[in-house]
Amino acid sequence: MEIARALxxxxxxxxxxxxxxxxxxxxxxxxxxxVFPILLALALGIAxxxxxxxxxxxxxxxxxxxxxxxxxxxxxELRVVPLxxxxxxxxxxxxxxxxxxxxxxxxxxRVVYDPxxxxxxxxxxxxxxxxxxxxxxxDPARIEAITRTQRGTRYIDFLLPGLIGMNLLGTGMWGVxxxxxxxxxxxxxxxxxxxxxxxxxxxLSFLFARLLWLLLEVAALCLFGRLVFGIxxxxxxxxxxxxxxxxxxxxxxxxxxxxxxAKTIEAVSGLMNVAMLPMWLLSGTFFASSRFPQVVxxxxxxxxxxxxxxxxxxxxxxxxxxxxxxxxxxxLAAWGLVSFVVALRIFRWE
Amino acid sequence: xxxxxxxxxxxxxxxxxxxxxxxxxxxGLAKRYGSVIAVNGLxxxxxxxxxxxxxxxxxxxxxxxxxxxxxxxxxxxxVVEVLGERWGQGDDRALRDRLGIQLQxxxxxxxxxVRETIQLFRSFYRRGPTPDEVIRxxxxxxxxxxxxxxLSGGQKQRxxxxxxxxxxxxxxxxxxxxxxxxxxxxxxxxxxxxDYRSGGGTILLTTHYMxxxxxLCDRVAIVDHGRxxxxxxxxxxxxxxxxxxxxxxxxxxxxxxxxxxxxxxPSVRRVRRETTGWALxxxxxxxxxxxxxxxxxxxxxxxxxxxxxxxxxEDLFVHLTGRTLRD
Numbered sequence: 001m002e003i004a005r006a007l008x009x010x011x012x013x014x015x016x017x018x019x020x021x022x023x024x025x026x027x028x029x030x031x032x033x034x035v036f037p038i039l040l041a042l043a044l045g046i047a048x049x050x051x052x053x054x055x056x057x058x059x060x061x062x063x064x065x066x067x068x069x070x071x072x073x074x075x076x077e078l079r080v081v082p083l084x085x086x087x088x089x090x091x092x093x094x095x096x097x098x099x100x101x102x103x104x105x106x107x108x109x110r111v112v113y114d115p116x117x118x119x120x121x122x123x124x125x126x127x128x129x130x131x132x133x134x135x136x137x138x139d140p141a142r143i144e145a146i147t148r149t150q151r152g153t154r155y156i157d158f159l160l161p162g163l164i165g166m167n168l169l170g171t172g173m174w175g176v177x178x179x180x181x182x183x184x185x186x187x188x189x190x191x192x193x194x195x196x197x198x199x200x201x202x203x204l205s206f207l208f209a210r211l212l213w214l215l216l217e218v219a220a221l222c223l224f225g226r227l228v229f230g231i232x233x234x235x236x237x238x239x240x241x242x243x244x245x246x247x248x249x250x251x252x253x254x255x256x257x258x259x260x261x262a263k264t265i266e267a268v269s270g271l272m273n274v275a276m277l278p279m280w281l282l283s284g285t286f287f288a289s290s291r292f293p294q295v296v297x298x299x300x301x302x303x304x305x306x307x308x309x310x311x312x313x314x315x316x317x318x319x320x321x322x323x324x325x326x327x328x329x330x331x332l333a334a335w336g337l338v339s340f341v342v343a344l345r346i347f348r349w350e
Numbered sequence: 351x352x353x354x355x356x357x358x359x360x361x362x363x364x365x366x367x368x369x370x371x372x373x374x375x376x377x378g379l380a381k382r383y384g385s386v387i388a389v390n391g392l393x394x395x396x397x398x399x400x401x402x403x404x405x406x407x408x409x410x411x412x413x414x415x416x417x418x419x420x421x422x423x424x425x426x427x428x429v430v431e432v433l434g435e436r437w438g439q440g441d442d443r444a445l446r447d448r449l450g451i452q453l454q455x456x457x458x459x460x461x462x463x464v465r466e467t468i469q470l471f472r473s474f475y476r477r478g479p480t481p482d483e484v485i486r487x488x489x490x491x492x493x494x495x496x497x498x499x500x501l502s503g504g505q506k507q508r509x510x511x512x513x514x515x516x517x518x519x520x521x522x523x524x525x526x527x528x529x530x531x532x533x534x535x536x537x538x539x540x541x542x543x544x545d546y547r548s549g550g551g552t553i554l555l556t557t558h559y560m561x562x563x564x565x566l567c568d569r570v571a572i573v574d575h576g577r578x579x580x581x582x583x584x585x586x587x588x589x590x591x592x593x594x595x596x597x598x599x600x601x602x603x604x605x606x607x608x609x610x611x612x613x614x615x616p617s618v619r620r621v622r623r624e625t626t627g628w629a630l631x632x633x634x635x636x637x638x639x640x641x642x643x644x645x646x647x648x649x650x651x652x653x654x655x656x657x658x659x660x661x662x663x664e665d666l667f668v669h670l671t672g673r674t675l676r677d
Contacts, residue, residue: 014473018462025461186457191513194420194451195474196443350422 011197015205020212022179033217037167038224041160044286045229048155055079056123059098061089065105071134072102077126099123107135160225161312162285165247167217169279169305172251173272175213176206177259181268184259190350199349207252214248234319242322243315246329247308250336254304257343279305304335371434373398373521373552374419379428380576381414388414389425390576401543401553403567405560405663407673411576412556413454416525419554420451433521447476450519452510454526460499464490467498468512475517488512488542504535511542522546524555528562540566560663570663574671588661593619595635595658596665597642600627602654607645615641622668627655631665 007013023029059081060069073080081098083089092098093112100113100123111127113120133139183189192202225231233240258275262268282296283289283305292300300306307328314320374396381389389411396402404412417423419430421437430437435445458467468481479487485494488508493501501509507527514522524543528536543566547553557563563570564584572580572587580587601607612621612628617638620631632638635658646653668674 008469009473011473014470018459018466018470021462021466022459187453187455188457188459190422191451191453191456192474194422194446194449194453195471196446196476197474198443 012201012205015202016208019205019209033171034220037163037221041163044159045156050154057081057098058123059083059089059092059101061101061103064103068105068109072130075126075130100127102127156229157231157317160231161316162309164218164221164312165305165308166285168247168308169251169276172248173255175210176252176255177268177272180259181262181265185264193349210252218244233316235315236321239322239325240315242329243311243325246332250304250332253336253339257339260343260347279303284309304332307331372396374432374554376428376430379418380426382426387576392577394571396554398552399550400568401547401566403563403570404556404573405563405570406573407558410573412573413525416523416556420523448520450514450522452514452524456510458498461497463495463497464509465494468516471513472516478517484512484516504531507531521552526556563663572667579670584663587663587666591661591666591669593631593633593661595632596661597630597632597638597658599656600654602652607649
């Protein structure tokens, strides 16, 4: 009772409460923060679920001997597609219903394929092997194949840490940017300035409110990953929490920087997109950022979301510890600190 | 540097009791935005315990003036003293703790209740009544737990005033508190202002409604183009017109009346052309009106409309500037 009464008159508590309620009473905001990432994870997890490799469809052109056709049919990794005419064969190659086309007779065959695609190259090698063996090739060395399925190598294993990172970015920046832009546009910020409210407490309330949702949104995604896809934490929990906190604070500071001067919500939306778009594209949420050319890698690696995504993967998938994420933590701290200091200097209170 | 002479500099009629500074005093206030001069050498003094009105049309510089006095806008020139303190030269937070400020066009959180909003504002101040007490004073008990978005315009305005009363302020600023409200909501707000005054508080309010100024204010400053063009009690100001009534009429039909003919009518002091007719400033309506009717009759024309009213601040404003307050 005493505590409740003290909190009633505590400005920081009241501001944090207003912040939190303002969020929880917006069904759309709750959807984007909690439901959307889970739906996304579910959809992508199902679409890219691990499947048994399907046999590669290989076209057999008209006029090819039965011996060749029968030889190819013995290979388990291939599926023979007979084609009646040259025109049909061309069409099948073009639209990808076959990955390679075989012509001719045993002893003198031709394979037509597109060498820029791995699947097609694989098909060519399998055709080569199959036809050579059918023609009587003896393999001099014996190679035993042992199969083992690795944990943490599925697409969803890669995706989930990226979704956590992307969510931290989105909620961190919008969670600060939108309410401040609204308050400024609706003259509420000015009204606050007319009271003895401390400016620091106003900004701090965003931080506190942010930490509360942060806990909930990261927990929701982690729990979902574990229950639905069996994704666990292979590395250090304290390191994970540190990365999540550093990421969230750094993105909030960036949000504060973006909103520090903007007068309207439209202006803030534009600036938000300018700040977030490069990270969505380059920071490796849906595919590895190492796919980008070497020239842009210094830029890609300097982005805070890249640091968050790489660190979360190192911890969750690769099972590494604090040491592996220390450089990323330092980078995030630098982003957060610089953004915050600059934002405070240029912030428009009226 | 203490400056007890400021209030004396500002006002020609010093009636403030010795030893007590004015609630608000400013001198030589100026503010421009780009090429627009919002405030142009404005002097004011608001005495403790009075309700002082800044009356003027939109764009006269009222809001800029009030926001300078509230410490929200920095003037380009001039001196401001509020409750004996100057902004930026002492403890601004301690001063804010004693002020109640209602701004034009503040929008509170849509999905926060009346009580939550008042509680939030209450938490910024050291002292003051409980939120429930404030809710009772502004008669929002029925809407206590309703979200702001569900309130009517008048209720929102009372909430806005409630947020300015959470600290039992010594001085209350109200910027166009009743603009856009229906008559009943206006009356409710006026009662609220009366209630605050009966507790000994000082009010500085702006309005472009002359009836509001006459109803609420002890003294009024008429502001135009960023300057005070008239100052006094509403009765004093109206008396400077030297007339009792204003007769407005418009003619119907072919004939016409010329200005010299109207000026020659008994008891008429001034004649002014209006958009659709004429306005006569008259000393006694019972003398002027029969004479006017006779003139209309002999001019071979008819009346489309005829109204008379007691002279108001609006008439004074029109007389001083040639424009109406709502122009």
